[in-house]
Amino acid sequence: MNLHKLLLFVGLICTQAMADEQSQGEFYAKLNVDAQSSDKGDGRFSEIKSNNSWIGVKGDYQIADAISVVYRLEWKVDITGESGSDSLTERPQYVGIRGGFGELTLGRNFTALWMAQGKIDLYNHYEGDITKIWKGENRLSDVASYSSPSYHGFNVKLTYQAEKSENGDSATSAGLFYGDANLKKSPLFAALAHDFDVNGYDTTRASMQYKMGQHVIGGMLQQQEPADGGDSQSGALVSYSFNAGNMIYKVQYQTLEDDTTFNLGLDYPLGDNTKVFAWYAQIEKEDNPDNKFLALGFEHKLSYKF
Template identity: 30%
Template sequence: MKLRNFALSSIALACMATTGTVAAEDEWVDVYGKIMLTLDKVDEDNGDDQWEVNSNASRFGVKGKGAAGNLEAFYQLEWEVDIADESKEKNIKSRNQFVGVRGGFGEILGGRSDTPTKKLQKKIDLFGDLQGDIKHTFNAEVRASNIVQYSTPKMGGFKAKLALLPGEDTGSNDGLADATSIALEYKTGGLNLGLSMDSDVEGENVDTTRIMAQYKMDAWQFGLMYQDTDNNGTDGDGIMASVKYSSGDNAFKLQVIDSDAWEAGVSSKIKYTSQTSIGWDHKLGKKTTFFTYLTLSEEGANEDEDSIFGIGLVQKF
């Protein structure tokens, strides 16, 4: 009931503010969201063919910042909402929710947040929240609870993040840094390079290394990511490449993934060994986009072939 009242209050606040943002002299609050609904034709190799209406991690939230002495405090509270299938208590799920402070030293936050390794994907994944999302072929896509994270200020194009995940008395793991996620980025012009390492984030003795490169040149965006995971001596790796071309209100996208990360046996979300996705986005307005896409997938050791074709609408607020 409290969550429902809070959500209703947030919506009311958004209606009161014509821009969705409330600003005072030292404070800034934004009520925001994204609805991404698709009509999908799913064809599976086992013969299951069906039409589906999917919500694709539609979400709403509140974020803001304000003066805290000589520092700046910031916060975010975000929830996923399923506008297509689920109702009642299953309709709302928590996403990133944290509070922190920032200043000349960098920033510190605590709560629930995507790990530095997950954040390192940047916008290389062109089909996030859809069937072509890399979470279906790669592990390390973790939104961690009980996280404490420090981010350095930018130093000559470099920036680093260190996240500590306490075990909180789970067996023998009860220290401050039972699991760690570290990322280093370098950005100059249209080039963005990154390296990250997760240790024990997805289980004891599970180590993941991720390397990414992104380059933007005029209307083109290129992305490349490589990842390797070692789970107690069992190895799995994968590579992803993507390209996006924008022209006016249109964007054309291609993404290819090949991965055997499932062999490491880390994440239950991994379903596919390879995926090829193509898509077209067309902006109908500043916050409204129509899109269509096709994803072809090979599943598991048997390489069963699945496909999904969809049309959708994104509405942001």
């Protein structure tokens, strides 16, 4: 699907929704691009990269007392055009119902273990993303996802991937969560999750993030091993950010046995929806040349409720 067809499709959804008195959802987008100086072991070169840029529509629509339809259609957008005709790729796309029993959706979605990271990975989708040395950052197709109602701040999330064929294998991800990943309803977010044979790995992740005024500190512990046997690997991550008002400073360090990543950067907000950012990332993996990156970029968000 190209961008023109996508915008036409979203426009038709919004036009239909405007004919109804009940608010149904939100069209949203995020554009994030940077200029990078990159060194992957064979010399330094320049790049213009589209990072966590996406476009989508999401919402809910009440169909009965305390019962609503929920949906989300989201695509990653390669603004720089490196992907050619495949500049749009699927992100979460699902439909389901929400009520006093919780929320159940069918489609394409993140695993419970992925959601256990909350906002602790300060460099998600950049070069220093935790996926560089950790397993578990999975967004699966053919899944049923369930999120329970909150009880004293706790809730359970389950993700089940269907076998797809008589010779296929199913996969399950489950987690126990506390608090709010955005740290708006509670200053504490914590999670414990496990992947059962998800993309060939059994993975356990424990995470916690706490906000103290303008300071936010987070940490994660992870153990992963091939589901069909193999060596188990363990690692840890710690991240810290400080909001100085006109500048947000961020630092992050991650390990997996002898592999490490280190990220250091800052954000300079230009209003509520726009920012300039800069960061440095270093990735050290055993038996691989060190990767080093330096970037300066821009991000802008937009949304339209209908």
